[in-house]
Amino acid sequence: MKRYFISLLVLMAFGQVTFAQQAIFDKQNTQSPQVNSDNSVTFRLYAPKAQKVQVHGDFMEGIQDMTNENGLWSFTTPANLSPELYMYWFRVDGIDMQDPGNLMRSRDVRTHMSNFIITKEEGDKGYLYQNHNVAHGNVSEVWYESPKLGMIRRMTIYTPAGYEKGGKYPVMYLLHGAGGDEEAWPTLGRTAQIMDNLIASGKAAPMIVVMPNGNASDDASPYATGLTHKQKPATTYEESFTDIMNYVQKNYRIKKGAKNTAICGLSMGGYHTFSISNLHPGKFDYIGLYSAAIRMGWRQENQPLEEYLEEKQGKAIEAVFAANPQLYWVAIGNTDFLYEQNKSLRNYFDKKGYKYEYFESDGGHIWRNWRIYLTMFAQRLFK
């Protein structure tokens, strides 16, 4: 009944051609992407004037030509795509664009991409990245004062289901990579979905997840807020990190102490994790480096990494391991361009006899891996 009257309203709207009505009608109502029963996926684009239409996605190598039939271009992937959140875009006569038939999109740094999720059974990767009928945590865009940076800055905070009812919770700080911002982990990282599903199935402890903006010169992502205020940072992001921890401690009901505090991050956020944990030995019982940049910011180019680590961070790293963290976790893909850096780091740790765990995945410096690392790391915490 309700639906009928909504249709009525829409029909009325149709009588009038204005800009706004564009929004209600999807004129290219060609289904795309279509997940087929064999778990292949068909993409479609109606582009009768195009000479060449291609699709580029992280479910296959290279860019693929789509086939034209009366102006409807299509491409079907091989069968049996494995569970995953996949990203893709179309290239029409050389111009990249998102799939107009697919409203599910994410911004990855400076590129918008279409995406879709393949899931085959409860608990698989694709399943973990979706909203399911479980208790959900809330996700907040929170502004905090950073006296050390002299700015009011924005971060994203996940509080687990039931947080409103009381109790204290451990905290994971989850840091993004270069060019990213406080929207990276909540969107492409699927943090809320992963945490909701892991917590609901008892695989992860209920925890608060703090996702700050790691660009010390910015107050917030400009794309959501309409404007970033930039200023020359008075100190480094790593030095200012205590402002974030202080805010969280003051405004959230957290369990204190190292055993209730984890820090992890990807790429530049891995560098931040490394640096911040080195600044505060014994403060974090769980440290996770995801495809971490180890030599950002403080390594002379010509000096071997291990030598530089020893010279500049040796005492700090020693103190970190002397505090005997529950888990020091290093993860990277076997084709990641930072693989050698991480190998040097592991060599350094090995020579020193420091206790850490290492996980090596397939693939490179990609979100697919970072979601996997978050999923694995989160299950190891606070137990």
Place this chain on the structure above:
Amino acid sequence: MKRYFISLLVLMAFGQVTFAQQAIFDKQNTQSPQVNSDNSVTFRLYAPKAQKVQVHGDFMEGIQDMTNENGLWSFTTPANLSPELYMYWFRVDGIDMQDPGNLMRSRDVRTHMSNFIITKEEGDKGYLYQNHNVAHGNVSEVWYESPKLGMIRRMTIYTPAGYEKGGKYPVMYLLHGAGGDEEAWPTLGRTAQIMDNLIASGKAAPMIVVMPNGNASDDASPYATGLTHKQKPATTYEESFTDIMNYVQKNYRIKKGAKNTAICGLSMGGYHTFSISNLHPGKFDYIGLYSAAIRMGWRQENQPLEEYLEEKQGKAIEAVFAANPQLYWVAIGNTDFLYEQNKSLRNYFDKKGYKYEYFESDGGHIWRNWRIYLTMFAQRLFK
């Protein structure tokens, strides 16, 4: 220094061609849109193979051809665009796409559009829609249990700057239109920016703004969460609205009573506002209908609206006005397709001698108007 090392990392990444690096490099680094000193705007797209490139935006009538110079297509608007958040898209050989040079985008129901903001001076419309150096409220995606709908559902809640420090606040319920969801007001509606700027300048009282999902069959927007759970609603959204109010009352520090409670909404959300306020006479001291659909869902097609209002809602409306609300506000654009419905409503109110205020803007059923209405209405509340 930091910037230098980020560049280094990026250069290293460049050595390797993988999918992920796409995200870091914006190969179409043609500036678009470019706001010129005369407040015209230039759009650019590099499309050497295209036959025809056009731009369609709400800053001008119709769709405009762009000019090709060696494959770089461009178009400059007339000078002196007035302060506003504008939306636009490109049409390349008949295919609509977003401006790849512009990362600022919003989804309006089922269409993604590029957007940009023109501002000329502090306090103008464009200014109000941006993040400025003022105290900011937080925006949360909150899941609440709706016993009446038998679902756990998602809504968006704005808490004003300083909320964390204590105190009680009045509440505005702000409802979206047909096809929209709990992301509509926070994105295209610019709620947080408008409220931050109005509150910071003393023009609006600090208040909590609750933006629910008005689609009774859905638990949440699928585009952010990866999946919507749909079910046949056990009751109407309007009937279930008390679940939302109960959740807010229980979980937020609110000032109670009609004088601290406002409800307003656009289009279908205007219909919801009308219906919900009729269901609860004396509960809301501030009622705002923005381009409201008056006859959704309960009007027989052939019966004149005024007659139907009298027959089905007459007693409820009488009770609403008998409670003497501080402000019953009706706003609509002079070319809105719902103009006549709203005229009938006003006629009905006039004949009954009910006290309301009316605001008529230029233009139609568009977000530009809804942002204006929110800006005006918010300044009238809780004073």
